[in-house]
Amino acid sequence: MKNRPTLILLAWVLLAPALLLNTASAQTTERIKDHNTNGWYMYFGDHKVADRWGIHAEVQLRRHNTIKNPQQLLFRTGVNYDLTPTAMFTLGYGFIETHPYGDYPAAGTFPEQRIYEQLQLKGNIARVGLSHRYRLEQRWVKQPGAADYTYLNRARYMIKATLPLVGPSLEPKEPFLAAYDEVFVGFGENVKQNIFDQNRAYVALGYKISNSSSLELGYLNQIVQKANGVVFEHNHTLQVSFFHTLNFAKQD
Template sequence: MRCILVFCFCMISAAAANAQQTRQFSSWLASFNTVAIPKTKFSIHMDAQVRSTHEWREFQTFIVRPGLNYHVNKNMIATVGYAWVHNLRAVQDVTAYLSEHRIWEQFIVNHKLGFIPIQHRFRVEQRFIGTPVVNNNKLEKDGHELAHRFRYFLRGIVPFNGEQTFTKGAFAAAQNELFLNFANTDAVNGKVFDQNRAYLAVGYRFSRQFDLEAGYLNQYISGRGAARSTVHVLQLAGYLRL
């Protein structure tokens, strides 16, 4: 556990060290939902997100990500799902929204560190990325490239009331997610390292079923060649568990 926390801290430090490079400002709105299927070990996962472009000028990304969860036990969940990602792309100053389709698999491990709930999420994505071409001054999709990505996500919630069984009240949340490309990296940035997202938030748990939180996310992206960018994100997220 300590090694993981040190590793994530190093990734956050790396992002901060490169913050003098290209900077952008964005906002993300997200909804994460889990609906249990009665009398089974299965549940439905669904998250939806909307993200803005630099300085909130227009919409950048729409994401819809359904999945099927299998609850191995009370602390472990295996999931398989699909994601539709609609991105604003630009080629030769011509822009248009092009879709990316993903198949994804993940495994979640939950545990407690004292009274702090900790979540580890391991996700693998098969990304079908549309190849953009300019045709008659319009940006269109001409086939796709298949790329693969691994994501490791670590999140902790600190209840302000310090209760072991946290059912209602204010909390702070901290998380970090590391993205690594593998197999056909030429389809993306040509590298193993893709990006890192570090996030801090405050929120309120209204009940066992619903949380609402707002926070700051630092997204450090490694582009092709020497290209680097840091995106400063304001995020509002809701978590529904039924």
């Protein structure tokens, strides 16, 4: 298989951070592991409204115990601008409501409001499609019982790979494999013990429904360091994602 070395390298890049974090936490006896089983059911839409401009729309219903109990509800929107055919900048807003879950839950349900700036780059290595996502977040979190919001900064980087399973390129009505790794880092005066915020490692089977839509069914291994720096969540998550694009721009 001509692309085997490339795929092995990509697999290591995508999955090594999660493996290293698991090893580190196992070697530090004072850290507490909190294992959970979750389900995330998500819609992602990027809809073009002009030659270079578009709108991002996103809804995520996140459930604890796969589907039984609430975990989070996330709404995210933004304005997209195509810098080049392979680079897109987004400025957006998100609202997140988090519910208590797990063996070390929050004291109650709490909201978060967020502004973010994002750069996405796309390319490929042979048959493997690659995307890089760089995101900065300005977060206002109101902890349970608090009178005011706490301001936090966070940086995120994600690399995602997709591999067609039928031909040299991904066409409608064809399956594909997808994998990504995303690392989160907090910074600023209000970030205490958890400068490392979380890591997400993901693998999925996808299906390209049409030129404008695709579906992914996958497994997400999410490691979250709680604010106290002691409790580490290991969230084993079923992830169902629907991606959709529409073009409202005038066609010449």
